[in-house]
Amino acid sequence: MPSFFDASRDCGDAPARQGYWSASGVVLRRREDPHEGFRLLAFLKGTGLCWVNAPWAARGRRRFGAATEPLSWGEYRFYQSPRRTTLQDARLVDSYLSLHRDAESFREALEACLWLSRLPLGIPGDEVLGLFWSHFRALTLPLVRPPLRVRFLYRWLRVQGSAPELRRCSRCGEPLRGSLAWGRWGLECCAGRAEVPPDFLQDLCRAAMLAREPFVEWVKTRYPGGLSPSDRARWKEAEGWLQGFFPEGRSLFQKGEGS
Template sequence: MDFLPALPQGHYRQLGVVLRAAISGERAKNLLLLLKEAGLVWATAAGAASGRSRLSGVTEPLVWGYFTLYRSPRRVYVREVTVREDFWTLRQNPGKLRAALEICADAARFSLPGHPPAEVLPILYWTLKALEAGTEPAAVRLRFLYRWGMALGIVPGLDRCSACGKPFTQGFLTLQGLLCTACAGPSPATACLPLGEKELNRLKKAVMLSGKDFRNESFCRDELPLFGKVSTLLTRLIENSV
């Protein structure tokens, strides 16, 4: 992968986050950044793999801040990082860290170089905040995928049919969207999840609560398999579209 932003040669300062970091050569790191204006960018942080470098601690995944970059004709270099949030407590918990890195991997898969939707960075930021607060990871991932899909304009609302637009209380989540019983037809597609009123209400709770209420919500164990199945379908829906 070789993501070069559509920026002319020169210096830039952009808000963003490190999604992935890999050691490159003797002491450099290659970083996959998600930036507010440039979208996904691979950048090289020279010397950052050395513990003595001032870039070493600030070029780890989940670090948020302002990245000072230099775009040469061939690649992008990270010159400096002004950290706004390093999610230190999230990193100290292996389970939460794993969930956070999985979500960063989703964010990388669903983003493109160029101009991302304005909501994308805040969605990722508040997703990591919810994980940090201890909200159930399956619910956090579902909310992240749903909101990301909404920002990209491809995930359907939860209260009406994607095909005919009629409001409903039960339906089928498919790769064509959320369909009412009539639009789904007599033998719905195989990648299809029936959602009754109870399931739709559980999903609405996970995706519609305010950020603060969501972080305080304790989801019960029997809701989690539903969240997992819906997340799998949402992933496919988003992947098909980007």
């Protein structure tokens, strides 16, 4: 985890009234206005999702450089007025240019940004921000993507306290074994349907539970030549299943703009 997530540093809480404040985080979206500058949708430490105004420099030139580009992580200083939050200064930490150079990685990063942009405004989510940073780091590696997505979703659910149990049946409570089914409240071993092969359950557990370095090595070893069509279909099913456990439901993951 980078130093700008250090819990001992400024938590980034915006003041209730006027004043200067600082926070680290990531830019999710940007909207430009030819007269007033541009607005940033950022996910900030200690603050959560918020809209920020960033004025143009003299003669309509853009200020703050790459730190205000979508997908960029940085440290930011703001001025809070009764009506708006205005960006005063920005220091780029990582622009993730490598993601821009790879179409699949870039698409995955933008989709994750879209997911976060649909969360409620103004609710702190530092653990989610940390997971998001780790997901970005993983996207820079030459790994197959579906296990990364499932890992991110499961860990996000775990932070919210709504992750499904992966070791016991959600219906009978017994340890999972044999042919399994995707259930509304978790995996089921007594549903009479064979949707989840036992070997894929082990893969799912590894993707969700392994620490970062062991996970990276496992993915490289497990899928050295990429995913087969059947493997890809199973990971897609797992992804859709996990999306159903979010309080916002699958609408959080639909195509289109966020907040």
